[in-house]
Amino acid sequence: MMTLDVIRTDVAIIGGGLGACAAALAAASLGKRVVLTEATLWHGGQLTNQAVPPDEHPWIEQMGATASYRRLREEIRAYYRSHLPLTRAAREDAQLNPGNGWVSRLCHDPRVAVAALNQMLAPHALGGRLFVLRMHEPISAWTEGDRVVGVVVRGLQSGREVLIEAPYFIDATPEGELLALAGVEHVIGAESRAETGEPHAPEHADPHDQQAITVCFAMEHRAGEHHVIERPRQYDVWRALRPEGWPGSQLSLTTVRPETHEVLERGLFESDDGKPWWTFRRILDHTRFEPGFAASDVTVVNWPQNDYWVGPICGVDAAERARNLEAARELSLSWLYWLQTEAPRPDGGVGYPGLRLRGDVVGGTADGLAPAPYIRESRRIRAELTVVEHHIAHPLRPDGPERFADSVGIGCYRIDLHPSTSGRGYLDLGCWPFQIPLGALIPIRVENLLPGGKNLGVSHIANGAYRVHPVEWSVGEAAGTLAAFCLERGVSPRAVRNTPARLDELQSLLVRRGVELAWPTLAPL
Known part of the structure; x- marks a missing residue:
């Protein structure tokens, strides 16, 4: 029988997506020991190994992000200012956009995001509160009743297997792999209209209806x-x-x-609307740097044609x-x-x-492509509260979004579903700035596993708005904070949500840490 290496910790984060980094920072800064695993050489998920510049709402420079997400954005800008030969105008631009891509106010090289995340995580690693296992993927989970007690990860290069034991687990894998391994009730693909009541849901549930x-x-x-x-x-x-x-x-x-x-006609370098494909997700605009630094712009290709x-x-x-x-x-x-x-x-x-x-x-992959595919849709927990289309969609709620008393964060994006593996085309709906309810982070049965990304309790439709960078970060930060809070007080996440005094205590902690729980009155996207 194989002998497993065993690591015991307070919070085990399986998967190294963007939400994983936020969860690790939150739990470690609250004094908890954290283990984070990642299947590639880069943690950061869609921002790094999936090579997607941040999809963000139009108010991101003023509001609608946690203090730690703002710090990440500033660390990225600081890297360019400190290490690269920007022009004077670019260096003095408080809202520096290195690529001047029009999809985001911060189009940047994924290697800079890796450096910024490492900069933020390093103090906790050096202090012994954070241990990162890269190139390790989960292969099995051990459960006792309604609790996950251990997860086995395997080194993709070494082949060694490690058992991680912890009182709390956060699934921050790109596809919610731990949900399946641990037998946590979850949904794949689209729910039926009868289940969610959503007008854009299909008549019948379809697990193969997943975004490209x-x-x-x-x-x-x-x-x-x-x-x-x-x-x-x-x-x-x-x-x-x-x-x-x-x-x-x-x-x-x-x-x-x-x-x-x-029909949309858009050239590679020219376009009637001034938005050619080249500048869509451009991450390096050579005119923002001193002459001779870069021979060309660099752009990331995440376009409809390679969905x-x-x-x-x-x-x-x-x-x-x-x-x-x-x-x-x-x-x-x-x-x-x-x-x-x-x-x-x-x-x-x-x-x-x-x-x-x-x-x-x-990162120098053999074929030159990103090491991991951009995953728009994950397995999603069956949660105490599931966010659906009629909570956030502007066409269904002309007077504003649902207000959640158990909010643990906020986000905003249109309900943007790319073409589906079931044959469905684009679905793009106006959406209100929304909240992230604590109930969407709590599985209906399992007591000590929390979602750390796109695998929270949202429907297939609502996932189209909750899947983007700052929202995933906010979900991870809420999960890491919640795990540390529950460990400190000896209570369960379910008890926190269902005990008004505990919920108020958690929300007060989040606010002190720079997490916004509600939006001012704004127009929908």
């Missing part, structure tokens, strides 16, 4: 040079594909506007998962190859052979 994943990549453009990659194996498949409801080929600069489904919606990776067998992950990577490589060889140019020619894949930006 995207394998992102970074590229630059060196005009006059030749950097065309080898023709991808599946290129002909993707080049020929004409998705239903799409205005043309999957590999095309013509897409649809998510809000209206009208992989053909099949799910969550809740399917290992073989199907592997096929879909491989096909998603092939789609992204095919999109790059099409841009290099067939994309129409304004001068009448085709192809931009000077587009150069920048695998170094995402």
Whole structure:
């Protein structure tokens, strides 16, 4: 029988997503010992190993984020100011946007996010309160009744297995893997309209109705040079594909506007609306740096054309998962190859052979793509309270969002669902600035496991608003704070929510730590 290494701690965070980092910071700063595991070399999830610049609401510079998330944003900006040759104007810009991408007010290199997160976590690691196990993934969980007592993680390089024991576990994996391993009641895909009452829910529940994943990549453009990659194996498949409801080929600069489904024409470097694809998620604008520093801009490609919606990776067998992950990577490589060889140019020619894949930006993977796919949708706990469309959707609530007395944070984003593995197209709805209720963090049965990301108690529809960077961070911060609070007082999360004095005590602690619990009156997005 194999002998397991055993680590005992106060709070075990399985998975190293963005919410995991927030949870670790919260629990460790409250004096608890924390173990954090991550399946790749970079913790930070969608901000780092998935290579997605932050999707944020328009008020992010003034409100609507926790103090620790604000610190993360400032650490990122401080890195550029301290270590890189910015122009004077860029250096003095209080709201520096290194890439000047129009998707976000802080489009930046994922390596800088890794550095900023390490800077924030380092004091707790050096002080012995935080231990990080990188390149380790969960493979099993031990339970006793309604409690998780241990989780086994395996080193992806070493093969060693480690048993982590703790009174509290936080699942911060990208797909809610611990929920499945520990037998925690959860939902995959879309609930039925009869279950949630949502007008945009399907008539029948469909676990395969999951948002597309995207394998992102970074590229630059060196005009006059030749950097065309080898023709991808599946290129002909993707080049020929004409998705239903799409205005043309999957590999095309013509897409649809998510809000209206009208045809959207946008060039690679030029566009009538001043928003070409190149600047969408640009993470390095070379004009923001001293001459000679960068030969080209760098942009991250997380565009509709490399959304992989053909099949799910969550809740399917290992073989199907592997096929879909491989096909998603092939789609992204095919999109790059099409841009290099067939994309129409304004001068009448085709192809931009000077587009150069920048695998170094995402950690130097073998194929040059991000090491992890961008996961928009996870398993989600069946919770004491499930947030649904009619809690937050502007069309259903003209007078404002639901007010949750048990709020442990806030967030804001449109209800933005990308095309689905069930064949559904875009669903994009106006949404009010919303709260994160404590009830959405508490499983209906299990007492000591908390969600640390997109796996909280929200419906498939509401997940479209709760899935973005600052919300995931806020969920993780609330979970880490709650775990430390319960350990300190010897109470359960369920008891905290259902005891007014305890709930008030927790909310007061969150407010003191810089967590906003309610929005002022604002217009919907």
